[in-house]
Amino acid sequence: MPTVRRIAHEFLERNELTTIFGNPGSNELPFLAELPDTFRYVLGLHEGVVLGMADGYAQATGRPVLVNLHAAAGSGNAMGALTNAVYARSPLVLTAGQQVRSAIGMEAMLANVGATELMRPLVGWSGEPTCAADVPRSLAQAVFEAELHRRPSYLSVPYDDWAAELDPATLPTVDRTVRQGRAPDAVQLADLAARVEAARNPALVFGGDIDTAGLFDAAVRLAEHLALATWVAPSPHRLPFPNRHRLFRGVLPAGIGPLSAELAGHDLILVLGAPVFRYHQHVPGRYLPEGSTLVQVTEDASAAARAPVGEALVADPGVVIDALLTRIPARRTASGEPFGSSPEPAAGKNALHxxxxxxxxxxxxxxxxxxxxxxxxxxxxxxxxxxxxxxxxxxxxxxxxxxxxxxxxxxxxxxxxxxxxxxxxxxxxxxxxxxxxxxxxxxxxxxxxxxxxxxxxxxxxxxxxxxxxxxxxxxxxxxxxxxxxxxxxxxxxxxxxxxxxxxxxxxxxxxxxxxxxxxxxxxxxx
Incomplete structure (x- = not known):
């Protein structure tokens, strides 16, 4: 009969999670044993580095990535880096080895006490299988949770589970796919297009999720089609718009008052693929300029729920961009080269500026x-x-x-x-x-x-x-x-x-x- 380990490896390969970033401890070795040649294990010398590499890999591919950490200590070492992955919305699947089941309760060395609580609230989902037979299903859930919510998930597995043999009837548990579609309806799209078209002086604000979703070129088309002043949302982790484009007005400041002042004169602010907003230094003031309204379009329901101002549409920004391009007539745009040049660099006195x-x-x-x-x-x-x-x-x-x-x-x-x-x-x-x-x-x-x-x-x-x-x-x-x-x-x-x-x-x-x-x-x- 197949082992839990073999079923897990087959599931990971089927779902293209064959690059593993890790730093193994003793609890993790049973999972890594008999790893197929189709897998690539990338070793880092510290768990923070391991998770950082996986974060970069996931952002560049847009796909879930497997991270293999060591019990409580290794997981703890990775938590600083995990904060970046959470706000980058990187779909990381964190796995950690746990002591054998019989030794967890007496807190034997390397037991991960309260394993499901350790990484919360950073991870979106955290679990530990109830028994060896539940490992394949739990692993599948960890992958699907990370992919659906674009937030790291965490799975702790007692290391004696991996060698357990399972009835082949359990195989269909992991032979499945989970997909998500989040498109606004025709009425929502028509209403948004009408509001943008009727606005006296609308502005665009793009966030890092635009680049994550591969919508960089679509964002440029929308800005040029509507001929709108365009900003990048504050504290960007990705660049969703060319920074030398003639419509680009810069990265918005990360203080409440300065951000509002920057957008003064715009009656409608359309925010695509960004929270509203990732403030940093506390500079209080009005959230929006006098006479302005804000509409946020994001796939991140949590970002929509916690915004302090404006209306939110939880939807795929790509679908909304396509709708605006087709529903609103193109505005007159300036002719000539769409990109400007950079200024002369400042010179340093004692070293290079x-x-x-x-x-x-x-x-x-x-x-x-x-x-x-x-x-x-x-x-x-x-x-x-x-x-x-x-x-x-x-x-x-x-x-x-x-x-x-x-x-x-x-x-x-x-x-x-x-x-x-x-x-x-x-x-x-x-x-x-x-x-x-x-x-x-x-x-x-x-x-x-x-x-x-x-x-x-x-x-x-x-x-x-x-x-x-x-x-x-x-x-x-x-x-x-x-x-x-x-x-x-x-x-x-x-x-x-x-x-x-x-x-x-x-x-x-x-x-x-x-x-x-x-x-x-x-x-x-x-």
Missing amino acids: PEQVFAALRDTQPGDTAYVVESTSTNAAWWRQMDLRHGGSYFFPAAGGLGFGLPAAIGVAMARPDRPVLAVIGDGSANYGITALWTAARYRVPVTFLILRNGSYGALRWFGDLLGTPDVPGTEIDGIDFTRIAEGYGVPAASVTGDAELRTALKATAEGPRLIQIDTELTTPE
Whole structure:
């Protein structure tokens, strides 16, 4: 009779979950035994890095990804990275080994006490099978829950379950599919189109879910068809619209008052594929400008329910975009080149200004490069200089949790070998996921890691000024040489200083990973 392990492997293969990101402990070995040759196991040296790689992979593929963690301790190590995956709406399927069933109650070593509660409220679903025969069904539920709700799920499995033999009659339990369709009805579409068409000065706001769903080009068509000023929702983890397009007005500020002021004069604000809104720094004020109304279109029912203002339509934004394109006549648009140019970069005094670094990236890297960015103090410089015109070009930690950039870049590169991948990482951020360099070297993942070194938690110093606490300790981190660290993990590395030297290094190509360290002047996010 087939074992639980064999049935689970067959189910995972049938559902294309054959790339596993993990760091195994003793409880996980029985699941990994007899793994078919069609599977690929990607080892990370820390569970936070493991989950970060899987997050990048899931975002780049749009598909569920399996993560294998170790009991309570390993699951706990991954929780910081899990916050980013939750807000990126990454469909991760987290599995963790549990002690044998007879030892859980007496809390034997490596027992995951209260396993189903450990990862809540971060995961959307958490479970532990009631018996060995329930493992295949529970695994299927974990996959379907992650896929349907686009939120990580968690399954703890006692390790003695995997070798249990099951009656073949249980096989149909996992031989099934679950699909979701969420299209608005004709009346809802007609009403929305009429409101947009009747508005005096409507505005578009796109969120990261637009890029996640592969609607980047559709968003451009809609903005051009309606000839509307277009913003990206605050705190973006993906870029849903070209940032040099003549209709692009920028990334909305992440404070209530400044965001409202930015949208002043627009009577209708149509938000597609974004929460309303992901605020960050607390700057109170009106949620919307005087005389404005807001309509949100999102597949995320939770985001619709928790919004503090506006009307919400829980529906597929792609269907709504198509309807608006067909139901509203095209407005007159300006002729000529739809893209503008970047301004001259600011020059640094004692080191390169981040704008000079980003101008070098813009000028030397292929147009379809996918950038994984975790340099939080250089946001303003980034958007001033970069020219991103393709979907899937920008990935950022969705919850602001540090440690995303290095591992996520590896996941993106593994998922999209057809595109160049470059990680822009601050020196403060790099330390949180530094062990990812070993995985990059081990699997020869072709990623360029660009480390911006200013010897400080720059964003934290900016917040210190914002909060009136400029004299707090713990913001200086000078003296770290990332080239030596990278070489210790097996990644070729170099340190550059000037603009010409940086551009020369960026133009060079490598078959595997490489790291470039560049000293930069301290800047602020805004």
